[in-house]
Amino acid sequence: MIDQHLALQKFAARLTARSVLTTSERNAILALKTEVRIIAAHRDIVRFGERVDYSCLVGEGLVGRYAEGLDGRRQITGLCFPGDMADLSSVVSPNSAWGLTSLNRTTIFRVPHVQLRKLAATHPGVAEALWRDCVADGSIFSEWVMNVGRRDAMSRTAHLLCELAIRSERAEVGNRTSYALQMTQGAFADATGLTAVHVNRTLKQLRDLSVASFNRGRATVYNWDRLVAIGDFDPGYMLLDGPGPRIVQPA
Amino acid sequence: MIDQHLALQKFAARLTARSVLTTSERNAILALKTEVRIIAAHRDIVRFGERVDYSCLVGEGLVGRYAEGLDGRRQITGLCFPGDMADLSSVVSPNSAWGLTSLNRTTIFRVPHVQLRKLAATHPGVAEALWRDCVADGSIFSEWVMNVGRRDAMSRTAHLLCELAIRSERAEVGNRTSYALQMTQGAFADATGLTAVHVNRTLKQLRDLSVASFNRGRATVYNWDRLVAIGDFDPGYMLLDGPGPRIVQPA
């Protein structure tokens, strides 16, 4: 089980990876009041285009951002780990830019926009950090466009496995050699722009090559360097190379 | 020809579409000092991953954001119109999250980060507006992942033509029935995740169906409703439905 305080700590830590925060700013984040929600697997947490007055902080589980076609077909456009604020952007743009769906059993802490806005208004350094995390989201999106637009099934699959490995390590829910990956192959297909059948075949190839495997909710990487090469993976796009320049001077 | 003042006016107008700005905030934006650059077609303006200390405001022309594979293959992940700040995100994250390339002859106004940061620090309302525009970028990225991941060639092509139509109208460089589109079919292919050959065939189909055409630097839409239907297009993702909630109280 995870509680609000621990979730907020993870969130603050996530922000700190990309932004410099003062102690008082950090404390202001930890003082947020949330509403906890336990959500079963494969439920919509926020519907595509829905107007919301809170943001979803992931406590446990794996959350997918998705876009939806008029015929109901879905594309997962990003994944959120524990400690991530899945729809931070709705703070400044309340018509959620994407839907959120639980890929497994998930704990969500709803953080009211009222509080986040007050926090941002009174602590410009926090606002800056939130802005920067939205920028990181954008960078990851851009790489995902590249992934589904210009790489073949093998490469896409490897790329996603690499990203998930690094992020699992960061979120401290595994390491790049072996990490929990509690999502179905169908969801993996929605994230890579493939079909579930083809994901299955591609994973089989990676297994047969002794590069990586993914089953029963766990990914195992046998040969990291080859996985990186196959996936054309360069982690720079996740903006994890240390904090950016502080714009607002500490109070 | 376009001068710095006009470009900044367009930029301020673009921000105003999504955020409420006070007169003094607007004036602070118009007071920015820039360096102008005229750039020929098909040149890299900012290389993928390059560290920059300025952001690129598009004055004239069409700019593509791109990601690049290790083998040099490119995917255009977004397009920037006159009045757009193409790499606004580098203000808070100076290792540019994407490369910028000119799709035709382009006028760029370089805005030093030093100035933008000072502007953001002294005018929190402006910082908020910049943040919100970065969020809009993210929303558009997400839709692009959907586009290249889950739509077929016909639908992708139509969707992009729709987006470009709406944005041309907004940028006042055309209307949705007929607008300048000075990019090659090759660039169009890089934006849709297709090959130039297949883009050509798909455009021919749209032409034969009397839905839309695109040649000699101009797109013409004969049947907007059908184009929207084919492209599975819903403009909400561009966040152009009026300004978001103001977080920071005006000074």
Add this chain to the structure above:
DNA sequence: CGGAACGTTGAGGAGAATCAATTATAGTGG
């Protein structure tokens, strides 16, 4: 224990890529 969801595998087909050649267009310098 039974059912539902998920994973696996095969066969066949569709859509887009690739390869290749030709035509159009725009830009360049004589």
Add this chain to the structure above:
DNA sequence: CCACTATAATTGATTCTCCTCAACGTTCCG
């Protein structure tokens, strides 16, 4: 102004990746 060149658009033929449809095996959970 026109030849010359490079770039872009167009079309055909062929190949291949991935999708679709279908069946069966496995795992998980009530």
